[in-house]
Amino acid sequence: MTALLEVKDLQVRVEDREILHGLTMTVNGGEVHAIMGPNGSGKSTLSHVIAGKPGYEVTGGEILFKGEDLLEMEPDERAAKGVFLAFQYPVEIPGVTTMNFLRTAVNAQRKARGESEYLVPDFLRKVREVAASLNIPMDMLKRGVNVGFSGGEKKRNEVLQMALFQPSLCILDEMDSGLDIDALRVAADGVNALRSPDRAMVVITHYQRLLNYIVPDHVHVMSKGRVVKSGGKELALELEESGYAQYEDAAA
Amino acid sequence: MNVALAKTTTGAVLDGTFAAARGRLPGVGTVAETRQQAFDDFARTGLPTRRIEEWKYTDLRNLLRDVAPLAPTPDQAALAQAAKMVETLGTGDTQKLVIVDGVFAAGLSDLTSGGGVTVHALSAMLDDATSATRADLLRSRVADPMIALNAAFATDGVLVDIADDAAPARPLHIVHVATRPSVAAFTRSLVRIGNRARVTLVESFVATETAKAYQAHDAVVLWIGDDSDLQHVRVMEDAGDAANIATAIVTVGARTKFNTFSLTTGGGVSRYQSFITMAGVDSELSTNSVHLLRDKQHGDCTFVIEHAAPNCLSRELFRAVLDDRAHSVFQGRINVHQIAQKTDGKMMSRALLLSDEAEIDNKPELEIFADDVQCGHGATIGALDDSLLFYLRARGLPEKAAQALLIQAFVGEAMESIVNDDLRDVAISAAERWLESRA
Ligand SMILES: Nc1ncnc2c1ncn2[C@@H]1O[C@H](COP(=O)(O)OP(=O)(O)O)[C@@H](O)[C@H]1O
Ligand SMILES: [Mg+2]
Numbered sequence: 001m002t003a004l005l006e007v008k009d010l011q012v013r014v015e016d017r018e019i020l021h022g023l024t025m026t027v028n029g030g031e032v033h034a035i036m037g038p039n040g041s042g043k044s045t046l047s048h049v050i051a052g053k054p055g056y057e058v059t060g061g062e063i064l065f066k067g068e069d070l071l072e073m074e075p076d077e078r079a080a081k082g083v084f085l086a087f088q089y090p091v092e093i094p095g096v097t098t099m100n101f102l103r104t105a106v107n108a109q110r111k112a113r114g115e116s117e118y119l120v121p122d123f124l125r126k127v128r129e130v131a132a133s134l135n136i137p138m139d140m141l142k143r144g145v146n147v148g149f150s151g152g153e154k155k156r157n158e159v160l161q162m163a164l165f166q167p168s169l170c171i172l173d174e175m176d177s178g179l180d181i182d183a184l185r186v187a188a189d190g191v192n193a194l195r196s197p198d199r200a201m202v203v204i205t206h207y208q209r210l211l212n213y214i215v216p217d218h219v220h221v222m223s224k225g226r227v228v229k230s231g232g233k234e235l236a237l238e239l240e241e242s243g244y245a246q247y248e249d250a251a252a
Numbered sequence: 253m254n255v256a257l258a259k260t261t262t263g264a265v266l267d268g269t270f271a272a273a274r275g276r277l278p279g280v281g282t283v284a285e286t287r288q289q290a291f292d293d294f295a296r297t298g299l300p301t302r303r304i305e306e307w308k309y310t311d312l313r314n315l316l317r318d319v320a321p322l323a324p325t326p327d328q329a330a331l332a333q334a335a336k337m338v339e340t341l342g343t344g345d346t347q348k349l350v351i352v353d354g355v356f357a358a359g360l361s362d363l364t365s366g367g368g369v370t371v372h373a374l375s376a377m378l379d380d381a382t383s384a385t386r387a388d389l390l391r392s393r394v395a396d397p398m399i400a401l402n403a404a405f406a407t408d409g410v411l412v413d414i415a416d417d418a419a420p421a422r423p424l425h426i427v428h429v430a431t432r433p434s435v436a437a438f439t440r441s442l443v444r445i446g447n448r449a450r451v452t453l454v455e456s457f458v459a460t461e462t463a464k465a466y467q468a469h470d471a472v473v474l475w476i477g478d479d480s481d482l483q484h485v486r487v488m489e490d491a492g493d494a495a496n497i498a499t500a501i502v503t504v505g506a507r508t509k510f511n512t513f514s515l516t517t518g519g520g521v522s523r524y525q526s527f528i529t530m531a532g533v534d535s536e537l538s539t540n541s542v543h544l545l546r547d548k549q550h551g552d553c554t555f556v557i558e559h560a561a562p563n564c565l566s567r568e569l570f571r572a573v574l575d576d577r578a579h580s581v582f583q584g585r586i587n588v589h590q591i592a593q594k595t596d597g598k599m600m601s602r603a604l605l606l607s608d609e610a611e612i613d614n615k616p617e618l619e620i621f622a623d624d625v626q627c628g629h630g631a632t633i634g635a636l637d638d639s640l641l642f643y644l645r646a647r648g649l650p651e652k653a654a655q656a657l658l659i660q661a662f663v664g665e666a667m668e669s670i671v672n673d674d675l676r677d678v679a680i681s682a683a684e685r686w687l688e689s690r691a
């Protein structure tokens with residue numbers, strides 16, 4: 001069986017500085033992986049390179065998504081094929097209502113896959129249903145994308161998109177940052193509702209706390225641009241006890 | 253006539269053109285004399301160059317080279333083409349007054365009078381020898397070579413009177429259609445709005461497929477009475493190699509609201525210059541102007557606002573989206589007269605440059621003779637935000653679609669200023685057409 005995501009010996013530079021020094025990981029359908037590591041270890045860089053953000057130079061290695069060379073694809077092609085990145089810092093887009101944005105995005109993805117556009121009533125019904133489950137009032141969707149949203153609302157808006165787009169790979173970058181426990185629980189419930197045998201999640205986090213709510217099958221520890229240890233969910237608890245210091249030494 | 257002076261339009265013997273056209277220009281006697289004076293005024297400078305301060309960034313002698321010969325009177329084929337064009341405007345239920353190649357087309361127009369609205373063709377009024385004031389139709393308070401040229405050559409237009417307390421159910425809609433290549437049309441319209449009236453006025457400039465490299469020279473003179481409300485929408489979609497040189501001269505009464513929106517997507521060379529006088533107390537002016545330009549298009553938006561009465565508010569917002577080697581000019585001048593205490597006047601220019609070679613010139617000017625006023629201006633110039641573009645692309649929008657959404661957001665606020673739903677949709681569709689043709 002082809003893995004959903006295969007990252008092989010990935011080396012990435014930003015402005016002549018190597019950030020990822022040969023990173024390897026494999027994610028299969030249905031699995032939940034957690035990537036933990038101290039600030040600056042390259043977690044966001046990895047997520048950006050998978051999503052196709054410009055400004056990163058891949059100097060070695062490869063990324064395969066469902067067996068295809070992901071690095072050859074434009075960011076929008078990746079999205080249409082099922083890659084979704086929930087941003088650590090979702091941007092604000094004044095003047096574009098969330099509703100218009102959601103519809104434009106869903107239809108762009110469907111068009112790229114050769115599917116027909118959503119009919120407006122069907123789309124509205126779907127949005128209403130998902131928004132309700134995430135405690136997102138419909139009023140919020142009439143505002144500019146993320147404009148005036150609290151940290152929690154921005155993150156829920158990311159989960160809302162995930163639920164609408166139904167991607168096969170979800171990368172959640174620091175979904176817990178800036179959230180209080182209630183907001184975290186709502187967002188995590190939204191994510192858990194999307195767990196399925198043909199969908200994988202990569203949960204990036206600095207803290208173990210999030211993993212109490214989204215329980216991973218595999219945990220990877222990143223330090224200084226490499227995966228320095230992989231294990232089961234108990235590895236997260238271990239880290240909580242001992243901290244990252246030992247791994248920083250290991251990577252050095 | 254002084255032939256040597258007229259030759260200043262890059263050597264073209266424009267006075268010959270004027271002499272040739274004269275027989276066709278409506279109005280004799282005082283009207284013809286006024287035309288001759290206007291032509292002499294124009295001939296003193298010829299097409300304005302950068303040496304004339306008001307035309308510093310739009311050197312017409314360089315950009316236009318010449319004034320094209322007067323467009324022939326439209327024949328049946330041209331009128332039929334124009335009729336088709338008018339059908340596609342999608343402006344909803346408006347009272348259309350159609351001008352084809354500079355000639356009022358009664359057959360395509362809705363001349364229904366009533367409900368306080370009276371409409372005439374300008375040519376008929378200029379020809380009306382019983383009117384003692386007919387020559388005034390060609391006069392204006394602003395001295396400017398292109399306004400003078402327009403007065404000299406104006407073939408037609410409309411004259412609209414809106415009575416006190418009138419509130420026409422349908423917007424008045426002046427539609428200019430160009431059908432011929434390499435000719436010039438000169439049009440002039442006058443709209444008088446009484447007191448306590450509520451009016452919507454629309455202007456469209458469009459071209460049929462056959463119209464290329466033509467020139468549209470237009471002037472609109474508006475008087476708005478006291479306690480009135482005028483909503484004005486202008487959409488200019490002339491051919492990309494055409495010229496559109498247009499003037500609005502507006503006098504605003506007391507306690508009146510004047511809200512004007514203009515969108516420019518067409519014209520290789522265009523200038524829309526508005527001279528607005530706030531002549532009565534407690535009035536409000538809001539202007540929203542949008543340029544969407546590409547290739548080597550040159551667009552100029554010039555406002556001269558005279559605050560000539562106390563306690564008026566003016567807000568000018570200019571937005572430009574410029575691609576390729578497009579060049580946009582925003583000149584905003586606010587003159588606050590000594591009597592105009594408590595004036596609140598602000599202007600803002602925001603440009604979005606989609607290419608390194610696109611260019612904008614901003615020239616804000618404030619001249620203030622009263623001591624208790626609030627005036628200001630600002631300008632921003634920027635590119636599309638890369639982090640926003642990436643966010644949209646990561647959500648599945650191809651590059652051009654992501655750009656289009658952000659451009660729509662950028663001009664959206666200006667579109668929102670249009671109160672009438674149908675007309676807002678017309679402006680939005682025109683912007684969408686521009687965006688689609690980029691893709
Ligand atoms: N655009 C950039 N320019 C320069 N350095 C960068 C850029 N993005 C990330 N880095 C550097 O790369 C390293 C990894 O950053 P990041 O991937 O954000 O780590 P994490 O998400 O694990 O905190 C850091 O040292 C950071 O300073
Ligand atoms: Mg990070």
